[in-house]
Amino acid sequence: MQVSSFKFYPQSATSPPLADRCDAVVVGGGFYGVSLALELKKRMGRVAVVERESGLLRRASYANQARVHNGYHYPRSILTSMRSRVSYTKFRDEFAGAIDERFTQIYAVARRLSKVNAQQLSRFCRRIGADIAPAPREIMGLFNPHLVEAAFVVTECAFDGFRGPRRWKC
């Protein structure tokens, strides 16, 4: 089941109540609302997604950093990092059409006000089995050394929020 099989019905104040016409109504057509609607659709006849924007995935599910988390973002929680890593492969398989692997992903560590330093981050990544390597000189040259202690190249893909909504167009 794809969201593309959904039909778009503009609603107005005079439209009959959705609850009278559907088995389930999901409010919010972001990533979670759409995912939930697809699961419900496997079990029920008519499922409606109510979205106040003009299409699906227009808010946080589009305007984000697009990282498919592979553990690096949570260097203070082994549990969260490991959960991310376990789900990473599953997510990539499930959303293969919207995965973009062309990026070099860089994590930079601030010198000030960071809750982890570069040594802690690389030690943490080794503990969770996540690839991490010091960024090459040309990448380090992009950062102000007074503000950034170190930068690392990591293995993490991106979720293409443009290919997602187009594929899931309703």
Ligand SMILES: Cc1cc2nc3c(=O)[nH]c(=O)nc-3n(C[C@H](O)[C@H](O)[C@H](O)COP(=O)(O)OP(=O)(O)OC[C@H]3O[C@@H](n4cnc5c(N)ncnc54)[C@H](O)[C@@H]3O)c2cc1C
């Ligand atoms: C700046 C930023 C960067 C992020 N970076 C990442 C990242 O790199 N990787 C990652 O995995 N996660 C990231 N996230 C988190 C991720 O974007 C969210 O967890 C995810 O998009 C939440 O999806 P959602 O469906 O709950 O919310 P949304 O995508 O916001 O969907 C909610 C929808 O509900 C609609 N809505 C709300 N109220 C109503 C109403 N009353 N009637 C009708 N419609 C309504 C809204 O219009 C919206 O479309 C980031 C988030 C932010 C803000």
